[in-house]
Amino acid sequence: MTARRGSGPTMHDVGKLAQVSAMTVSRVLKNDPGVSEATRERVFAAVDKLGYRRNQTARSLRLGGSGMIGLVVTNLANPFYSRLALGVQEVATEYGFRMLLSNSAEQAEREPELIDGLVDHQVEGLIVVPAGSRQQHLAAAMRHVPVVLAARPPAGLDTDCVLVEDFHGAREATACLLAEGHTRIAFLGNPPALYTGAERLRGYWAAHEEVGIEPDNALIRQGLVDAATAERATLELLQQADRPAALFCTNNRISQGAIRALYKAGITLPLAGFDDFDLSDVLGLPLTLVSYDADEIGRQATRLLIDRLEHRDTAPPASRRVTVPTRVIRYGSHSEHGDGPGHPPAGA
């Protein structure tokens, strides 16, 4: 039953069966008005009988435009990026586009070939979460199709992007901890070379300055890349003589590593961090999380992209920068602070 290479029937085959030319078949399928009802029915019957489907590849070639947009994310296993992908797909579908997805696995060196591959497949536009700080290959891609960056801004590139309120969110969450009287807040961050890492550190720092406190450099750990490295860094901090009174984590994986370290050490500390995550509400820890809608980043990025596609001819407006808002969510009791067994279940 499985068709062989080069696959199924063509319009010509359908036409032969319906005793018309391929052109008439094309017209029927395009809902062109100038076809008699009798012919139309014969064609549809033939289409059904043969299980015919239009060859989108041939249409793309003839009509220009593949109906596909490319998405490159750094780590699809992270719920953040899978939600972003869903947002992209949602809007893309709405406008009749399909999504070709690549995962760079956070390996910046693989990104250029992924992008070239997508361009080769004639995607009409690209949405990219850039893995590294070098973005020269993106400039190359922009010679072919419009590119929108997500979650990280362009570096030396003139293109649209969608960002989170990194600075503001970090500042606000840190301020919450400071307002509760915690002055020794450790900072657990991803590599500062990444925009989000740098911005969120800036927010952490700004919150301290606003209350006239200078952060202790001994409490700042950067360059953490996953939950495991974050866990190790946290354990080190906890074993220091002058232990931090609270933690600030720049993303969900780092928060999870820190939480694991706290759990293993049998210590409860207030923790603030970027990204909400599953079950954060049932940990019984005093959490202050900067939450935002990852889907929305994908949706906005796709809208920016499609807007450019629909105005290909007109002079492109200046590159735009859209920001997705954050809001702070708090879980667990925030009255107590210091050590002690955690997980006080809320009232039944």
Next chain:
Amino acid sequence: MTARRGSGPTMHDVGKLAQVSAMTVSRVLKNDPGVSEATRERVFAAVDKLGYRRNQTARSLRLGGSGMIGLVVTNLANPFYSRLALGVQEVATEYGFRMLLSNSAEQAEREPELIDGLVDHQVEGLIVVPAGSRQQHLAAAMRHVPVVLAARPPAGLDTDCVLVEDFHGAREATACLLAEGHTRIAFLGNPPALYTGAERLRGYWAAHEEVGIEPDNALIRQGLVDAATAERATLELLQQADRPAALFCTNNRISQGAIRALYKAGITLPLAGFDDFDLSDVLGLPLTLVSYDADEIGRQATRLLIDRLEHRDTAPPASRRVTVPTRVIRYGSHSEHGDGPGHPPAGA
């Protein structure tokens, strides 16, 4: 800078610049031996200068085979499916295929059009996690390309599939709880119309029979579709006069809902369930989780598919069924059982 519709330079343009025909450009890019070194260099120079990239759409049309495979999942936001997608991508890339991804959002009625769309885009094969029990549309797709099912078996279809050891895993996890002396184990399951729901219930039941216990029907809740419905069902069970002594959940979302209910009720019960999830190890609950490698499902499915693609011509072997093994993981203390505050931190 952004190119207009119909986009970039063609082989003809490259040829003009390099003072050769398009055919020679094609030969150079294909690494055909019969081209002089001088010509080869001129062509490469022209390619670089123009930023030329081969049009994969035109190649697909000419050569047959788009180099793409389609993946349809039910919910990309579930880490299970995003990992599955990563597994697909990994093997697909290895064999030079790209992945066109669609998300059915668990709406079975949308699935046919998603699949048709992928077929239209000339995917060479499909990997599908079917959303519903009706699979007639898959038979239609199989007229065009080979189809491999993932996580759920074919119903009235002759095609390859990759499954998890649903029955075995459920039986084993339930048996763990029973071995500890819990006899009243609640069952919280997804709709029984789904294969996984039915199989896992069967495993739960079989484990009871093996120790000569008949499950109490009053403790069985099926048809749960997400964490919220699972949470409500669990709260109901907990308020029953004859409360369950342990819980069995058929997937990660249901486990999470149940855990949320336990937390809100201030009750700790042993919980068994399918799928491991982030932070399961730090909840301090006695958990018995059936874990397996979702990536591996994707990898195996892709291998089955590509195997068929590479043997398109030869008589297809009978449809194959591959099973991915499960293993039971246990977290938290399993000595105590009954009520009481949870989260006893492990030693530092």
Next chain:
DNA sequence: CCACGATGAGTTAACGATAACAGTACGTGG
């Protein structure tokens, strides 16, 4: 000195669909 193979490069046609153009058949009004 010429036939012939090797070498390098161009021409033609086709993949499948479709825009643009070109009929053909019919009816209507002058």
Next chain:
DNA sequence: CCACGTACTGTTATCGTTAACTCATCGTGG
């Protein structure tokens, strides 16, 4: 009765690439 519009359908050429074929040039051996 014929010019002309209307309704329907067929032909041709094209999108960008490439398999298969053709063609020109050069060197070599009989």
